[in-house]
Amino acid sequence: MADWVQSRTGVIGLINKFLQEPVPARGRWFYVFGSSTLTAFAVQVATGIAMLFFYRPTVGEAYSSVLYIMNDVPLGWLIRSLHYWSATAMVLLLLLHLSRVFFSAAYKYPREAIWILGVLLFFTTSLQFATGNFLPFHEFGYWTGVVGTYMFKYVPFVGDGLYAVATGGDYVGQATLARFFLVHVLVLPGLIALLIAAHLFLVVKHGILGWWVNYRAFRQGPPPPGTENERFEHGSADEDVPFWPRQAIRDATASFLLLVSLFGLAILFRAPVFNEADPASLDFIPRAQWYFMPYQRFLDFMPGFYLTAAATWVFVILLFIGMLSLPFLDKDVERNPFRRPAMTVLGLTLIAMFLMLLVIEVMQDPAIYDIIPPGTGLTETP
Amino acid sequence: MVEDLPRFWEDQALLRKLLIAESWEVHILFATFLLGAATIAPTMELLGMIFKQPYYERFARGMALINVVIYSVGAVFAIAAVLITLGFFPKFFTILFLQFFWFLIGEEITFFGQLYIVLIYYFSWDRLSGRAKPIHVLLGFTWLLMGLLQMSQIIAFMGFALTPLPEVPFFNPGFIPQLTHRVPGNLSWAGFAIAAFAAVQYGRYAGRRDLQQAAFWDWVGSMGVIFGALFMIFMPISGYSWVIGTKGTSTSAFYNMMVGDLAWVFQLLVFFMGLAFVTSGYYMWNRLRRAGKDARWLKRFTLAMVFFWLLGSIPYYIGPSANDRWVEWTIPIGAMRPWKYISLLGLFSFALAAVVAYLHEARDGLNWGGAGTACQRALLTTGFLAISMMYLMGMTREVARLPGQIYGQMDNDSRVIPTGLFPEEDVHRPKLGPFRGP
Numbered sequence: 001m002a003d004w005v006q007s008r009t010g011v012i013g014l015i016n017k018f019l020q021e022p023v024p025a026r027g028r029w030f031y032v033f034g035s036s037t038l039t040a041f042a043v044q045v046a047t048g049i050a051m052l053f054f055y056r057p058t059v060g061e062a063y064s065s066v067l068y069i070m071n072d073v074p075l076g077w078l079i080r081s082l083h084y085w086s087a088t089a090m091v092l093l094l095l096l097h098l099s100r101v102f103f104s105a106a107y108k109y110p111r112e113a114i115w116i117l118g119v120l121l122f123f124t125t126s127l128q129f130a131t132g133n134f135l136p137f138h139e140f141g142y143w144t145g146v147v148g149t150y151m152f153k154y155v156p157f158v159g160d161g162l163y164a165v166a167t168g169g170d171y172v173g174q175a176t177l178a179r180f181f182l183v184h185v186l187v188l189p190g191l192i193a194l195l196i197a198a199h200l201f202l203v204v205k206h207g208i209l210g211w212w213v214n215y216r217a218f219r220q221g222p223p224p225p226g227t228e229n230e231r232f233e234h235g236s237a238d239e240d241v242p243f244w245p246r247q248a249i250r251d252a253t254a255s256f257l258l259l260v261s262l263f264g265l266a267i268l269f270r271a272p273v274f275n276e277a278d279p280a281s282l283d284f285i286p287r288a289q290w291y292f293m294p295y296q297r298f299l300d301f302m303p304g305f306y307l308t309a310a311a312t313w314v315f316v317i318l319l320f321i322g323m324l325s326l327p328f329l330d331k332d333v334e335r336n337p338f339r340r341p342a343m344t345v346l347g348l349t350l351i352a353m354f355l356m357l358l359v360i361e362v363m364q365d366p367a368i369y370d371i372i373p374p375g376t377g378l379t380e381t382p
Numbered sequence: 383m384v385e386d387l388p389r390f391w392e393d394q395a396l397l398r399k400l401l402i403a404e405s406w407e408v409h410i411l412f413a414t415f416l417l418g419a420a421t422i423a424p425t426m427e428l429l430g431m432i433f434k435q436p437y438y439e440r441f442a443r444g445m446a447l448i449n450v451v452i453y454s455v456g457a458v459f460a461i462a463a464v465l466i467t468l469g470f471f472p473k474f475f476t477i478l479f480l481q482f483f484w485f486l487i488g489e490e491i492t493f494f495g496q497l498y499i500v501l502i503y504y505f506s507w508d509r510l511s512g513r514a515k516p517i518h519v520l521l522g523f524t525w526l527l528m529g530l531l532q533m534s535q536i537i538a539f540m541g542f543a544l545t546p547l548p549e550v551p552f553f554n555p556g557f558i559p560q561l562t563h564r565v566p567g568n569l570s571w572a573g574f575a576i577a578a579f580a581a582v583q584y585g586r587y588a589g590r591r592d593l594q595q596a597a598f599w600d601w602v603g604s605m606g607v608i609f610g611a612l613f614m615i616f617m618p619i620s621g622y623s624w625v626i627g628t629k630g631t632s633t634s635a636f637y638n639m640m641v642g643d644l645a646w647v648f649q650l651l652v653f654f655m656g657l658a659f660v661t662s663g664y665y666m667w668n669r670l671r672r673a674g675k676d677a678r679w680l681k682r683f684t685l686a687m688v689f690f691w692l693l694g695s696i697p698y699y700i701g702p703s704a705n706d707r708w709v710e711w712t713i714p715i716g717a718m719r720p721w722k723y724i725s726l727l728g729l730f731s732f733a734l735a736a737v738v739a740y741l742h743e744a745r746d747g748l749n750w751g752g753a754g755t756a757c758q759r760a761l762l763t764t765g766f767l768a769i770s771m772m773y774l775m776g777m778t779r780e781v782a783r784l785p786g787q788i789y790g791q792m793d794n795d796s797r798v799i800p801t802g803l804f805p806e807e808d809v810h811r812p813k814l815g816p817f818r819g820p
Contacts, residue, residue, distance in 0.1 A: 297623075300626075301619075301622060301723070302723065303718075303719040303720065303723065304719055304720055306720065307719070307720045307723055307724070338429075338432055338433065339745060340745070341741040341742075341744075341745055342738045342739070342741040342742035342745065343738075345612065345737065345738065345741055346734070346738050349612065349615070349734060352616070353616065353619070356562050356616060356619070356620060357619070359558060359562060360558055360559055360562055360620065360623045363553070363557075363558040364555065364558060364559070364623065364626075364627060
């Protein structure tokens with residue numbers, strides 16, 4: 001049977017080759033974030049498909065179909081709660097994976113393309129996270145959708161056109177829900193799957209850089225100018241071991257623990273349902289999902305149209321360009337984070353800033369932003 | 383004579399306020415510095431463990447020693463401040479004490495914990511070395527944890543006077559923003575203070591031609607300014623959240639600070655902060671230049687900071703008082719929106735860029751001991767500016783709630799405003815625990 005499959009498809013040979021891929025002998029658990037992210041994505045796909053059997057993407061039925069999934073479908077609550085928690089886990093693991101790659105300078109030669117694909121995955125996953133929240137059409141999802149689509153209006157010159165494309169008209173309604181549904185269940189998952197495949201292909205091609213502790217040469221510092229050190233330049237570890245069995249078991253253990261945690265969270269804390277969206281209501285104060293809260297807080301700082309527009313888009317575009325161009329700006333061969341103080345401090349500062357804004361946003365009552373100060377120098381835009 | 387005393391103090395309102403302000407401000411200077419040192423010492427020790435460089439170890443040990451030596455001075459000012467405030471404003475302080483009684487007990491426990499741990503930390507330095515070093519580093523971070531717990535309880539206590547909410551006395555709207563403001567604040571102030579002290583020490587040893595010592599203090603000055611400038615970037619961001627929190631619950635205090643009689647203090651604060659960023663940039667640029675490193679980017683970043691500092695320093699009202707708008711003397715470019723926002727965004731971005739560029743160029747070390755007098759003057763200036771900013775910020779925070787001792791709950795003559803938070807009968811017969819109203 002195996003021979004037949006191998007002769008017809010070559011899959012077994014490929015799997016064997018993959019299992020024998022060399023990985024750094026040390027660092028071990030630092031490499032499991034990538035595979036765990038993949039596991040979270042698999043849970044997303046599986047539970048998402050299961051929900052598609054019952055979910056109805058219409059303004060009139062979306063909310064009631066979510067209620068039906070939660071209350072009447074056998075284990076529907078578990079499926080939806082798993083979908084909810086795996087989305088959070090995927091974003092969290094992606095951030096951890098990204099941080100590991102950043103601090104160990106794994107984006108440097110010859111792995112620039114792996115990093116670029118990772119950055120694209122980061123942004124597409126963020127979009128996936130944002131669009132999914134809108135689909136239940138509860139008040140939380142609806143109002144974040146209203147705020148999110150309105151951000152397109154801040155784009156100079158073409159803002160209104162982009163808003164119309166995003167909402168499918170002049171307001172957030174049925175056309176918007178249909179578009180978000182299409183993007184969330186078809187466009188973005190397909191794109192993410194393609195990016196993951198390309199990302200994995202390149203990881204296999206270039207090997208895992210891992211964590212800097214694997215590299216005696218890195219710990220001793222870069223080679224003197226004029227001398228060549230191929231292992232250093234290519235980021236090859238001091239000692240390699242095959243992926244199977246040790247690293248494979250570690251990855252499997254991490255994924256198993258993730259699944260156990262997801263089930264635990266889904267059982268203990270079910271995915272929230274909220275009230276049905278009421279476009280006429282002004283009582284609900286929209287807040288972003290936790291992942292976007294620091295960004296929301298940053299935007300809350302900005303007054304007036306132009307500054308908000310700049311903060312909304314210039315910040316995101318700069319972040320995107322900065323992340324994409326990182327391997328081309330930081331071309332130094334050094335990979336030890338302690339001997340790259342500039343990048344290490346920059347990374348830690350951005351993480352600290354993210355956490356600070358997140359804590360403030362989570363802990364501060366959103367109602368306090370509703371008070372509009374009367375006409376003073378504080379409020380007027382000259 | 384004795385019976386005349388209360389009368390004397392009643393007549394000396396300004397003197398009373400000055401005494402209270404000075405005792406609290408000096409205490410805060412010490413306390414904040416000590417907490418900054420509690421963060422820097424174990425971090426430096428950890429880095430010393432990794433890098434195996436004696437400078438880090440010496441720096442960490444010095445910070446621990448400073449804590450042991452001056453801890454009691456900070457505490458003495460705290461006791462003096464409490465006694466003076468209690469003596470002059472007994473009703474106000476009693477109510478606050480009763481409201482936060484159990485939290486203050488917790489504060490005292492963490493205070494003692496901090497004291498004991500810092501003593502063990504310092505005096506076990508040689509014993510817990512070698513393989514036991516990680517335990518010592520852990521001890522250092524436990525000391526920091528105790529300090530942060532103590533600080534958070536004091537923040538809740540003082541924050542309540544400005545933004546009191548009966549439902550959440552501890553987590554009042556000023557609590558989280560002030561906590562996130564004070565943690566980087568500890569590090570920034572400690573960094574600038576250490577840098578200024580290092581400048582003095584450098585001058586001493588360089589004058590005596592003791593190059594080894596001069597090299598060490600030059601390195602300490604550089605580390606200090608990195609800490610100072612880097613963590614100052616966080617402060618206006620969390621500070622803004624605190625201001626917004628104040629706007630929501632204590633609206634007139636917010637207007638006092640931002641557009642009222644205290645607006646000039648905030649304006650001065652922005653001026654000093656911008657200047658501190660510029661001076662730090664100037665130091666880093668000059669230090670790289672003297673080490674023969676590529677300082678072109680530092681020069682550009684510093685010049686950009688000068689531009690944004692000047693932009694942020696332009697006042698909006700130039701009348702005799704911000705509240706006296708009888709003459710509409712305004713400069714549009716000095717308005718908060720959008721100009722001061724742009725100025726602050728520019729300052730943060732270029733300050734971060736300057737620190738990153740400096741760290742990049744200095745990654746293999748500089749010619750330690752080769753800093754010129756211009757660098758040392760810059761370090762002394764940043765130290766002075768940091769003290770000035772802390773004074774101004776403390777003053778703004780405490781004066782903003784006037785006329786009232788607890789915003790909206792107690793007026794300036796310690797008369798309880800009948801809102802239900804502090805029932806009058808409870809004030810006369812105070813009891814422990816949060817007042818829940820009638």
